Amino acid sequence: xxxxxxxxxxxxxxxxxxxxxxxxxxxxxxxxxxxxxxxxxxxxxxxxxxxxxxxxxxxxxxxxxxxxxxxxxxxxxxxxxxxxxxxxxxxxxxx
Amino acid sequence: xxxxxxxxxxxxxxxxxxxxxxxxxxxxxxxxxxxxxxxxxxxxxxxxxxxxxxxxxxxxxxxxxxxxxxxxxxxxxxxxxxxxxxxxxxxxxxxxxxxxxxxxxxxxxxxxxxxxxxxxxxxxxxxxxxxxxxxxxxxxxxxxxxxxxxxxxxxxxxxxxxxxxxxxxxxxxxxxxxxxxxxxxxxxxxxxxxxxxxxxxxxxxxxxxxxxxxxxxxxxxxxxxxxxxxxxxxxxxxxxxxxxxxxxxxxxxxxxxxxxxxxxxxxxxxxxxxxxxxxxxxxxxxxxxxxxxxxxxxxxxxxxxxxxxxxxxxxxxxxxxxxxxxxxxxxxxxxxxxxxxxxxxxxxxxxxxxxxxxxxxxxxxxxxxxxxxxxxxxxxxxxxxxxxxxxxxxxxxxxxxxxxxxxxxxxxxxxxxxxxxxxxxxxxxxxxxxxxxxxxxxxxxxxxxxxxxxxxxxxxxxxxxxxxxxxxxxxxxxxxxxxxxxxxxxxxxxxxxxxxxxxxxxxxxxxxxxxxxxxxxxxxxxxxxxxxxxxxxxxxxxxxxxxxxxxxxxxxxxxxxxxxxxxxxxxxxxxxx
Numbered sequence: 001x002x003x004x005x006x007x008x009x010x011x012x013x014x015x016x017x018x019x020x021x022x023x024x025x026x027x028x029x030x031x032x033x034x035x036x037x038x039x040x041x042x043x044x045x046x047x048x049x050x051x052x053x054x055x056x057x058x059x060x061x062x063x064x065x066x067x068x069x070x071x072x073x074x075x076x077x078x079x080x081x082x083x084x085x086x087x088x089x090x091x092x093x094x095x
Numbered sequence: 096x097x098x099x100x101x102x103x104x105x106x107x108x109x110x111x112x113x114x115x116x117x118x119x120x121x122x123x124x125x126x127x128x129x130x131x132x133x134x135x136x137x138x139x140x141x142x143x144x145x146x147x148x149x150x151x152x153x154x155x156x157x158x159x160x161x162x163x164x165x166x167x168x169x170x171x172x173x174x175x176x177x178x179x180x181x182x183x184x185x186x187x188x189x190x191x192x193x194x195x196x197x198x199x200x201x202x203x204x205x206x207x208x209x210x211x212x213x214x215x216x217x218x219x220x221x222x223x224x225x226x227x228x229x230x231x232x233x234x235x236x237x238x239x240x241x242x243x244x245x246x247x248x249x250x251x252x253x254x255x256x257x258x259x260x261x262x263x264x265x266x267x268x269x270x271x272x273x274x275x276x277x278x279x280x281x282x283x284x285x286x287x288x289x290x291x292x293x294x295x296x297x298x299x300x301x302x303x304x305x306x307x308x309x310x311x312x313x314x315x316x317x318x319x320x321x322x323x324x325x326x327x328x329x330x331x332x333x334x335x336x337x338x339x340x341x342x343x344x345x346x347x348x349x350x351x352x353x354x355x356x357x358x359x360x361x362x363x364x365x366x367x368x369x370x371x372x373x374x375x376x377x378x379x380x381x382x383x384x385x386x387x388x389x390x391x392x393x394x395x396x397x398x399x400x401x402x403x404x405x406x407x408x409x410x411x412x413x414x415x416x417x418x419x420x421x422x423x424x425x426x427x428x429x430x431x432x433x434x435x436x437x438x439x440x441x442x443x444x445x446x447x448x449x450x451x452x453x454x455x456x457x458x459x460x461x462x463x464x465x466x467x468x469x470x471x472x473x474x475x476x477x478x479x480x481x482x483x484x485x486x487x488x489x490x491x492x493x494x495x496x497x498x499x500x501x502x503x504x505x506x507x508x509x510x511x512x513x514x515x516x517x518x519x520x521x522x523x524x525x526x527x528x529x530x531x532x533x534x535x536x537x538x539x540x541x542x543x544x545x546x547x548x549x550x551x552x553x554x555x556x557x558x559x560x561x562x563x564x565x566x567x568x569x570x571x572x573x574x575x576x577x578x579x580x581x582x583x584x585x586x587x588x589x590x591x592x593x594x595x596x597x598x599x600x601x602x603x604x605x606x607x608x609x610x611x612x613x614x615x616x617x618x619x620x621x622x623x624x625x626x627x628x629x630x631x632x633x634x635x636x637x638x639x640x641x642x643x644x645x646x647x648x649x650x651x652x653x654x655x656x657x658x659x660x661x662x663x664x665x666x667x668x669x670x671x672x
Binding site: 075 | 236240472480566570572576577
């Protein structure tokens with residue numbers, strides 16, 4: 001560890017990501033990409049590029065997007081509940 | 096040298112290195128995996144060589160057996176050892192410089208073992224050598240964690256030996272050849288107990304559910320470089336052992352599915368990022384165990400490919416968080432953040448590792464995990480397929496987003512540190528290049544796989560596959576954004592979470608202490624009572640050891656070895672407690 005590099009108070013920074021405006025741009029970019037992959041998914045009805053996707057129900061429009069979103073939220077909310085049961089102080093084992 | 100097991104050079108080198116000057120030790124550590132890798136490819140240059148046999152106490156052993164399955168593991172183990180050696184260039188600690196190559200060599204030699212007894216020797220050698228990478232941290236916590244690790248690893252070896260003894264007792268030494276034990280069990284040529292004991296032995300090192308916690312307990316306690324070495328070998332050797340010995344064992348499909356799911360919940364709430372990665376490692380092993388359980392050619396190819404890619408991206412993630420720990424002195428998410436400003440290269444490499452483990456198109460995980468998912472669908476494991484998709488969404492969270500986000504972005508922790516040392520950057524750069532290279536050009540990896548099946552482009556870059564995978568990943572990312580922006584995502588807190596190690600760190604020692612107190616009390620105050628019990632004990636012992644007693648019978652060597660193994664295991668546990 002570099003002893004000279006201990007935590008310091010963050011000074012005003014000019015880094016690109018320190019500007020909330022830029023963070024918002026990234027988030028908007030993500031929304032756009034999500035919309036784009038859904039829009040491409042719509043084209044499957046004409047182009048049939050999901051013919052090789054199995055099982056068949058997974059070819060439903062937006063299946064993977066909805067599944068990913070719901071599972072992610074479920075995992076995080078489930079883990080939050082689990083924390084109430086499992087979390088202990090850092091020195092719990094006395095080591 | 097044609098009869099030397101691949102990996103032996105590393106083991107011997109590990110023994111020699113501590114006696115050499117510092118700079119030679121550094122070069123030696125990097126040159127050893129190169130020399131050992133050249134040795135392996137010299138052996139296979141003109142096709143697979145004949146197995147190398149040895150007669151030992153009437154047992155016919157096969158020290159070296161090189162075939163397509165073992166070659167996948169042998170190859171990636173050498174690459175991992177070379178990368179870890181470069182990453183460890185700055186280390187001058189003789190203990191680590193000796194233990195690390197010996198450990199890698201033991202794992203490589205274990206992968207080429209042609210019989211169970213040879214496997215056992217290298218199985219135990221990986222345990223004994225690797226524990227020094229934990230103890231090298233030289234803290235009280237690492238010493239205790241190392242002891243727990245050693246006991247569990249040795250217990251795995253003891254169970255393996257017990258299974259081998261029973262197998263040899265039942266069927267003779269010919270039964271010790273290391274092939275598909277599950278098939279032999281199904282055909283009735285191997286008994287239930289030996290096969291079960293060997294499966295549990297493999298399961299301990301593969302971190303099966305409830306047998307898993309040595310992994311999360313120990314890896315975060317090892318040194319910065321030690322964790323990188325540890326992440327590559329022990330668990331993947333056991334995946335190899337499962338692929339060799341239990342391909343098609345359908346119970347593994349369900350065990351693997353559970354393995355993919357439960358660690359992700361722990362990973363979400365864990366604060367120590369190296370422990371998050373250990374849970375993530377456990378989750379990835381689950382995918383491989385599912386592949387072994389399905390057991391078809393495609394599934395075994397998927398398991399081998401995923402093990403190959405996994406060793407690289409997991410090492411990359413451990414290296415990047417290790418570099419953060421090296422520079423800032425902490426790997427706790429609650430104390431990190433904003434490091435992209437001071438460690439941009441490390442941040443970039445971490446993101447490559449995160450994209451690879453999340454199976455983003457054009458990164459390695461995408462072209463390997465899909466083989467296992469495809470095999471699950473092909474074999475009508477629809478529920479398992481959905482479980483694996485669920486776990487894939489979990490991977491996006493704990494390794495794809497949480498690791499890079501909380502270490503390098505999130506709130507600014509105020510750490511103003513230098514970029515990682517040059518050797519670490521080189522090691523991370525090579526690994527990141529391999530992750531991207533495999534993702535874009537999977538052909539060479541596919542050609543290395545155990546079965547020469549037709550690897551159609553569908554398995555990787557059909558338009559439908561790319562779009563559906565992007566949907567899963569982007570919407571998981573969207574979920575993170577929504578939860579984070581609405582303050583629902585759990586904050587990183589200084590804490591520990593109870594896991595199965597709680598049983599042997601809290602109630603079990605308490606029970607042993609209570610028993611000890613009772614015995615002491617009886618010894619001091621209960622002479623009359625104990626006299627009565629002593630009389631009964633004497634009679635019982637006479638029945639057991641007398642001329643007609645149970646133990647006076649003639650026992651076979653195999654049975655004796657079995658019971659000695661069990662007693663050894665029990666005494667180890669009691670010694671620790």
